[in-house]
Amino acid sequence: xxxxxxxxxxxxxxxxxxxxxxxxxxxxxxxxxxxxxxxxxxxxxxxxxxxxxxxxxxxxxxxxxxxxxxxxxxxxxxxxxxxxxxxxxxxxxxxxxxxxxxxxxxxxxxxxxxxxxxxxxxxxxxxxxxxxxxxxxxxxxxxxxxxxxxxxxxxxxxxxxxxxxxxxxxxxxxxxxxxxxxxxxxxxxxxxxxxxxxxxxxxxxxxxxxxxxxxxxxxxxxxxxxxxxxxxxxxxxxxxxxxxxxxxxxxxxxxxxxxxxxxxxxxxxxxxxxxxxxxxxxxxxxxxxxxxxxxxxxxxxxxxxxxxxxxxxxxxxxxxxx
Ligand SMILES: NC(=O)c1ccc[n+]([C@@H]2O[C@H](COP(=O)([O-])OP(=O)(O)OC[C@H]3O[C@@H](n4cnc5c(N)ncnc54)[C@H](O)[C@@H]3O)[C@@H](O)[C@H]2O)c1
Numbered sequence: 199x200x201x202x203x204x205x206x207x208x209x210x211x212x213x214x215x216x217x218x219x220x221x222x223x224x225x226x227x228x229x230x231x232x233x234x235x236x237x238x239x240x241x242x243x244x245x246x247x248x249x250x251x252x253x254x255x256x257x258x259x260x261x262x263x264x265x266x267x268x269x270x271x272x273x274x275x276x277x278x279x280x281x282x283x284x285x286x287x288x289x290x291x292x293x294x295x296x297x298x299x300x301x302x303x304x305x306x307x308x309x310x311x312x313x314x315x316x317x318x319x320x321x322x323x324x325x326x327x328x329x330x331x332x333x334x335x336x337x338x339x340x341x342x343x344x345x346x347x348x349x350x351x352x353x354x355x356x357x358x359x360x361x362x363x364x365x366x367x368x369x370x371x372x373x374x375x376x377x378x379x380x381x382x383x384x385x386x387x388x389x390x391x392x393x394x395x396x397x398x399x400x401x402x403x404x405x406x407x408x409x410x411x412x413x414x415x416x417x418x419x420x421x422x423x424x425x426x427x428x429x430x431x432x433x434x435x436x437x438x439x440x441x442x443x444x445x446x447x448x449x450x451x452x453x454x455x456x457x458x459x460x461x462x463x464x465x466x467x468x469x470x471x472x473x474x475x476x477x478x479x480x481x482x483x484x485x486x487x488x489x490x491x492x493x494x495x496x497x498x499x500x501x502x503x504x505x506x507x508x509x510x511x512x513x514x515x516x517x518x519x520x
Contacts, residue, residue: 199222199224199250199260199261199472199475199476200224200226200258200260200261201223201224201225201226201228201252201260201261201262201263201472202225202227202229202257202259202261202262202263202270202497203219203225203227203228203239203243203253203262203263204225204228204229204237204251204262204263204264204265204266204303205218205229205230205264205265205267205270205288206228206231206232206236206238206239206240206247206272206286207230207232207265207267207364209237209288209315210228210230210235210239210244210263210265210267210350211235211238211239211265211462213263213265213464214228214239214240214243214245214464215242215243215478216243216464216468217243217263217461217468218243218244219326220465220468220472220474224245224256224410225245226246226254226257226259226286227240227245227246227247227248227253227254228240228243228246228247228248228251229247229248229249229250229251229254230247230249230435231250231328232247232303236249236294238249238431243409247439249423251278253279255281256296258319258441259283260283260284260475261283261284261286261311261471261475262278262283262284262285262286263285263286263288263315263471264278264285264286264287264288264293265286265288265315265469266470267352268288268290268293268352268358269293269300269353270291270400270505271287271288271290271292271297271375272292272293272297272298272300272301272368273292275287275301275305275312276300276301276304277291279301279304279305279310279312279397280304280306280308280309282308282309282472283310284310284311284312285301285305285310285311285312285313286312286315286403286467286468286471286481287313287314287315287488288303288313288314288315289314289315289316289317289435289488289491290314290358290361290362290403290484290488290491290492290495291314291365291417291488291489291492292492294488294495295489295493295495296312297459298485298488298492299490301363301443301485302485302486302488303433305318305480305485309477311471311474311475311481312481312482312484312485313470313474313481313482313483313484313485314483314485314487315467315469315483316364316366316483316487316488317464317467318363318364318366318367318434319366319367319370319467319482320461320463320464320466320467320470320482321434321437321463322436322457322458322459322460322461322463323432323433323437323438323439324367324421324432324434325423325459326432326439326456326458326459327371327421327423327430327439328370328371329426329456330423330430330439330456331371331423331425331430332429333470334424334425334426334428335425335427336371336372336376336423336424336428337404337405337424337425337426338346338404338405338406338407338423338424338433339367339368339371339404339406339407339410339421339422339423339424340406340407340409340421340422341364341374341406341407341409341420341422342408342409342410342418342419342429343360343361343363343364343401343408343410343416343418343419344409344411344412344413344417344484345411345412345414345415345416346413346414346415346419347387347388347392347412347413348412349500350361353390355379355383355385355390355391355392355394356383356390356391356392356393356394356410356411356412357383357391357394357495357498358492358495358499359410359497359518360392360410361394361396361410361495361498362491362492362495364385364408364410365396365398365408365491365494365495366483366487366488366491367421368398368404368406368408369380369399369400369487369490369494370487371407371423371490372400372401372402372404373401374399374401374403374424375400375401375490376398376399376401376494377399377400377401378398378399378480379396379397379398379494379497379498379501380396380397380398380501381395381396381498381499381501381503382394382395382503383503384430384469384488384500387412387413388412391437391499392411392412392413393410393411393412393413394408394409394410394411394498395407395408395409395500396410396498398494401407416511417435418435419432419434419435420432420433420434420498421435422445424459426444427443428440428441428442428443429443431443431452432473437454438455438457438458439458440454440455440456441452441453441455441456445490447488448488449510467482470482486496
């Protein structure tokens with residue numbers, strides 16, 4: 199399969215590196231208007247570099263991965279779909295829900311595969327959590343995704359940049375839609391929100407919580423799921439997944455570490471995309487799912503928080519005395 203990568207920044211260079219090593223794939227080239235990014239990526243992946251999309255089209259591709267900035271996903275995806283090229287687009291699917299829907303509709307009309315790069319689903323620790331809760335009655339989910347400010351600030355805050363990963367995971371774990379959203383957002387340092395505490399209820403009654411920010415000095419990513427029969431804890435960075443089970447009336451329970459694979463998530467994601475293209479299967483993360491997660495993230499930004507009774511609004515952070 200002839201594959202191209204659009205955007206040679208942080209994610210695009212990883213796409214190119216992984217694709218260059220996949221069997222049955224010919225990495226035709228990478229497109230990026232930045233000569234420096236292009237050189238770095240073509241050297242890393244040993245492929246051609248193109249300054250424009252039309253040059254990549256002229257070289258001939260069956261499929262592309264789009265890792266250009268999010269505000270360009272719509273324009274670039276539509277251009278590729280118009281040429282009947284299969285598309286994997288990085289998360290979030292687009293800048294707006296409307297743009298996301300247009301990409302989905304165009305792909306459907308053209309009959310091309312469209313997958314969204316919600317790469318956490320391919321994290322072996324996440325897969326182990328998903329497997330551990332299969333068939334369980336899920337009660338609640340808590341996800342933490344915190345860390346320092348990214349070196350390059352894009353024009354989105356933590357909800358669209360980070361929480362969208364976890365909104366997708368909540369929908370995937372529960373196999374249900376989110377029907378209630380209660381966000382608390384704050385911009386402590388940045389112009390956009392840099393702290394978000396988001397609460398959700400799914401259609402099948404699961405309560406979920408996301409704690410995300412860019413103000414923690416170290417990266418932490420964890421998922422805990424409480425079911426009637428189990429309590430599952432996953433560290434997405436160390437990839438340690440543990441479950442507590444066999445709860446007894448005396449308060450005792452058993453605990454075990456679960457086996458977790460070693461796959462590179464991006465490699466597994468790209469293999470899944472190419473498999474869906476080859477066999478004409480529904481991709482692992484559909485365009486509709488990408489739009490649904492973006493819609494919830496957008497709702498988090500648009501839902502006004504309700505002031506508590508008569509308390510005056512506090513602008514400054516609380517200083518703890520003592
Ligand atoms: N799945 C994940 O975990 C994950 C992580 C980071 C970023 N992302 C997503 O990947 C996308 C890119 O993020 P990034 O961090 O790599 O950004 P980045 O700024 O490092 O890279 C973007 C690249 O696109 C290039 N570009 C600009 N205009 C272009 C055009 N018209 N055609 C082709 N390339 C163009 C830029 O020169 C740059 O090299 C975003 O949508 C982001 O949300 C996903």
